Structure formats: C-alpha cells, structure tokens
Amino acid sequence: MDSDHDSYKPAQMAALVESAGVAKARMPLGRIVTLAVLAGVFIGLGGAFYLMTMTGADAGFGPARVLGGVVFALGLILVVVGGAELFTGNALMTIAAVDGKITLAELLRNWGVVWLGNFAGAAALALAFWASGMLTTPFGETAAKVALAKVNGGPLVWLVKGALCNALVCLAVWLSVSARDTTGKILAILWPVTGFVTLGLEHSVANMFFLPLGLLQGADIPVSGLVGNVIWVSLGNIIGGAGGVALAYRFAFLRGQP
Numbered sequence: 464m465d466s467d468h469d470s471y472k473p474a475q476m477a478a479l480v481e482s483a484g485v486a487k488a489r490m491p492l493g494r495i496v497t498l499a500v501l502a503g504v505f506i507g508l509g510g511a512f513y514l515m516t517m518t519g520a521d522a523g524f525g526p527a528r529v530l531g532g533v534v535f536a537l538g539l540i541l542v543v544v545g546g547a548e549l550f551t552g553n554a555l556m557t558i559a560a561v562d563g564k565i566t567l568a569e570l571l572r573n574w575g576v577v578w579l580g581n582f583a584g585a586a587a588l589a590l591a592f593w594a595s596g597m598l599t600t601p602f603g604e605t606a607a608k609v610a611l612a613k614v615n616g617g618p619l620v621w622l623v624k625g626a627l628c629n630a631l632v633c634l635a636v637w638l639s640v641s642a643r644d645t646t647g648k649i650l651a652i653l654w655p656v657t658g659f660v661t662l663g664l665e666h667s668v669a670n671m672f673f674l675p676l677g678l679l680q681g682a683d684i685p686v687s688g689l690v691g692n693v694i695w696v697s698l699g700n701i702i703g704g705a706g707g708v709a710l711a712y713r714f715a716f717l718r719g720q721p
Contacts, residue, residue: 484559499580509538532660554704610677625699
C-alpha cells in the first residue's frame, strides 16, 4: 500500500488526469473564464521574467538559455500550484474524451473558452507592461527581438515546434500529478519547461504575451504573422499534448481497464 509520502504511480496518475479532465469539462463557465484569464496572466509573468533575465545576455545559445528556461517555469508553476486553466495543459483532457467520460463537444468547449481566456489574460498583461513604461528600457528591446524571432518562420515550423513544446509542457503537468506536495510539483515542472525554452520551441499562450508585447514596443510584426503564429502553434500544441502524451499514456495504462 502506498504511504502518504510516496509519489503516485503512472497508472494512478493516468486515472487522476482522467478524473481531472472530467471535472474541467463540467466546470461552470464563469469559473472557466476566470481561471483561463489568470492562466494567461501567469504564463505572461513567466514570459516577462524570461525577457528581463535575457536582457543584456546572448539569447542565442548557451547557459543563458537554460537560465531563461528556469525563470520562465514560474508561469506553469503558478498555473499548476495556484490553480488555473491553461489551454496547452488541457490537451491532457483527451484521455477523458477517448474513454467516453466526456463528450467531444465538452472537450472543444473547454479548449475554446480557455484559449480565448488565455489570450485575453496574456494580452492584458502585455498592455499593463506597456503602460508601466518598461518598454522604454532595454527590456523593451529584448521584447521586440523575441517577438520578431517568433514570427520568422512559417506554418510547418510553427506546427512542429508547437508539437514538440507541448509534449514537454504536458509531461511537466503529468509529472506534477505524481507529487503529493508542493515542492515535488515545482521540481516536476521545472525541468521539462526549462527544456522547451532552452530548445527554442513554441508555446501558444506564451506567444499570446510575447507577440502583442512586441507590437506595443513597435516591432514590425504583421498582423497575419501574429495570427498565423498563434493558430499554427496552437494546433501543434494540441498534436504534441493530446497525441504525443495523453493518448500514449492512455494506451499504456488505461486501455482495456474497466
């Protein structure tokens, strides 16, 4: 028998994630919207922490990127420990949908409302940083560089980088489910998030903060580039999270279970 201090085993984690997916699907609309906006703000705060950390550093390669990933993890830590609804993490709800615990309509309702709420929260935070005057400092120059780099791609690049990114993000959420205490959850989140940031992968909700912030700074970002990036990265996030993590673990631990 597991003690109260042991981590949950993978099969238990799969059942917990499935139960959480059912609860998320049945959550009242007002609560979903509130928690989705909070998640957009939380990920944006992690993004702002990253920008300030990378200001004055070589953001291309090397140890500075690792440090940037460590501080960016603040966003997902706030989401998981504080409690919020994040579009990318909710790709794990696919387990509940495949097992018939929730309907496709319930799944898509959650994803749609949370995606919009995340965008609202992240964009509002970008506007707050613009109003604070911080974009007139070197922080603003870093924001513009990061935003321009993110739209310098195309649909296939954004799709693939989005899929790889959310595989790591959903693994971070998945690993956090194994922990019974806050310290364990934080440590479980830290390294997968650090990995995707260091590798330069694409997170749709982070880009909902980075790209509007770059626009407010005056970066030459076409609206089509902003919209295209966020949409293609979001689709990639679904593929990597729902297919790469949720369905794989569902097949491994829940397939054939009563």
